[in-house]
Structures are given as structure tokens and as C-alpha cells.
Amino acid sequence: xxxxxxxxxxxxxxxxxxxxxYEELSQRAENDRWSYxxxxxxxxxxxxxxRQQRRIERHILESKLPIGKTLDTFEFDKLTSxxxxxxxxxxxxxxxxxxxxxxILFGPSGVGKSHLAAAIGxxxxxxxxxxxxxxxxxxxxxxxxxxxxxxxxxxLEKLAKYDLLILDDxxxxxxxxxETSVLFELIADRYESKSLxxxxxxxxxxxxxIFPSSEMAVAAVDRIIHHATxxxxxxxxxxxxxxxxxGK
Numbered sequence: 001x002x003x004x005x006x007x008x009x010x011x012x013x014x015x016x017x018x019x020x021x022y023e024e025l026s027q028r029a030e031n032d033r034w035s036y037x038x039x040x041x042x043x044x045x046x047x048x049x050x051r052q053q054r055r056i057e058r059h060i061l062e063s064k065l066p067i068g069k070t071l072d073t074f075e076f077d078k079l080t081s082x083x084x085x086x087x088x089x090x091x092x093x094x095x096x097x098x099x100x101x102x103x104i105l106f107g108p109s110g111v112g113k114s115h116l117a118a119a120i121g122x123x124x125x126x127x128x129x130x131x132x133x134x135x136x137x138x139x140x141x142x143x144x145x146x147x148x149x150x151x152x153x154x155x156l157e158k159l160a161k162y163d164l165l166i167l168d169d170x171x172x173x174x175x176x177x178x179e180t181s182v183l184f185e186l187i188a189d190r191y192e193s194k195s196l197x198x199x200x201x202x203x204x205x206x207x208x209x210i211f212p213s214s215e216m217a218v219a220a221v222d223r224i225i226h227h228a229t230x231x232x233x234x235x236x237x238x239x240x241x242x243x244x245x246x247g248k
Contacts, residue, residue, distance in 0.1 A: 016050060017046045017049065017051065021043070025043060025046065029042070052128070055128070056126060059131070060122070062130075062132070063125060063131045064134060065121055065125075065133045066114070066115075066133070069122070070119050071088070071091055071119045071123055073119075074112060074116060074119050075112070078112075078235065079233065079235060081232065081234040082233055086231075087120070087231075090120050090229075091119065091123035091124065092123065097124065097163050098163075100190075100192050100193055100194055100195055100227060101195055103120070103196075103228065103229050104197075104198050104200070104224065104228055104231065105197070105198070105199045105231050106200055106231065107201065107233030108201055108233075108235075109201055109237060110237030111233045111235045111237060112233070113200075114168050114199055117166050117168065117197045117199050118166065121133055121164060124163075124164060130161065130162045131163070131165075131166065132159065132165050133166040134167065134168065135168050135169055135172075136167045136169055136170045136172065137169070137172050137173055139167070139186075140179045140180070140182060143155055143156075143183070147181075147182050156186060156189045159186070159190075160194060162194070163194060163195060164195045165190065165194065165195070165197075166196075167197070167199070168199050169199060169200070169201070171200045171201050171206075180210055180211045180212055180216070181216075183211075184211065184216055188220075192227065198224065204225075
């Protein structure tokens with residue numbers, strides 16, 4: 001069959017990876033005397049691998065993860081209060097996400113909570129977990145606009161497509177009835193169905209400054225910690241120490 005016709009057919013069938021590799025594999029098949037079945041299997045393997053890679057690339061783009069915040073760039077040697085193997089286990093295993101468990105990272109500003117959360121999310125994307133990273137204040141404002149337009153449920157359904165939602169800096173949310181009510185709706189919607197990573201610089205007993213009532217704060221915390229691992233990062237600020245060292 002003439003190559004232009006074959007290339008057109010492969011394009012119509014959306015077999016991008018086969019279109020890009022069939023000539024090279026054909027030459028290998030001829031040189032190594034592959035059977036037809038072997039050659040066809042090799043083409044299928046190539047197509048499946050290509051589709052997986054393109055899917056991961058799409059998921060990285062949609063995740064809104066901060067660029068460069070990976071496990072390779074995280075300075076684990078500065079964390080004396082956190083178990084590196086434990087953190088790696090969250091990044092390397094998808095089991096906790098598939099079981100709709102949560103991870104809570106407490107600690108002062110500048111100790112790497114956001115970096116660590118993003119790095120775990122990035123590694124999970126490689127394992128085909130869909131992730132979305134957001135500043136909590138930004139997401140709450142978006143949900144409030146949806147609530148005002150009577151479209152809150154639509155927004156919650158859009159977020160439900162993500163296996164893991166990373167809520168960064170939850171403690172910076174302003175205590176207003178409207179905003180924190182939609183935050184509670186989000187937490188309740190994901191309860192026992194989808195996972196959360198939450199970073200916070202305030203312990204749970206201070207969350208009544210986030211929600212409009214202590215009852216709502218207790219209800220939110222109860223849902224979050226029911227299936228959660230809580231990590232306290234008791235370190236001095238990396239950023240503050242870097243500034244001090246730079247000034248020496």
C-alpha cells in the first residue's frame with residue numbers, strides 16, 4: 001500500500017503513535033524476521049504507550065501544579081520532623097487516593113508544605129491519578145460566584161472528576177458566611193468519595209476563624225480527618241533562614 005494512503009488512514013483512525021513508528025518497526029520486523037502477530041503487537045504496544053504519555057501530559061496541564069515543585073527539587077534533608085519514606089509512600093502509591101483518604105500538612109509558612117503537596121500530586125499524575133492544585137482562597141471565590149449564579153453543584157461536579165484536590169493555604173480563607181459555606185459544601189461533597197491534600201498553618205482548633213460557626217468548623221474537620229493522615233512539620237521557615245544566611 002502506498003505510504004501516503006496508509007498515513008492518511010492512520011490519521012483518520014487517530015493512531016498517532018503507529019503513524020510515527022510503523023516504518024521503523026517494519027524495518028526491525030523484516031531484519032529480525034518477526035511474525036505478523038509480533039509486528040502487530042509491537043505496533044499496539046507503541047500506540048498504547050503513546051496514548052498513555054499524551055494522557056499524562058494533558059493531566060499535567062489541567063492540574064495547575066506549580067512548575068518545578070517536584071520530589072527531586074524538594075530538600076528533604078531540611079525536614080527533621082517528617083519521615084521521608086512516609087512522604088514518598090504517598091507519592092508512590094495510589095491506594096490511599098483510590099480509597100478516598102486525605103493528607104493534611106500542618107506547619108508555619110516557609111517550611112515547604114505547598115512544595116511537598118505539589119510534588120506528591122505530580123508523581124501521582126504519572127500513575128494516572130487526576131490532580132488539581134489551587135490556592136484555597138482562589139477556589140472559594142470561584143465557588144462563591146457559582147453559588148450566586150445558582151451553579152454551585154455544576155462546579156462541584158467538575159471538581160469531582162479529579163481524584164485528588166490539593167487545597168493550598170486553607171487558613172487564609174476569610175471568615176464570611178457566604179465564602180466558608182461553599183468551602184464546607186466542597187468538603188462535604190468529597191467526603192468518602194474523593195481525596196484531599198490540605199496545607200494549613202493553623203491547627204484544627206483554630207479553624208473556627210475560617211468557618212462562620214464552631215459547629216460548621218467541627219463538622220468540616222470531622223469529615224476531613226475521618227480518613228486522613230495528619231503531618232505536622234515543625235521546622236523553621238526555609239525562606240526565612242535563606243534570607244538570614246544571604247544577609248551574612
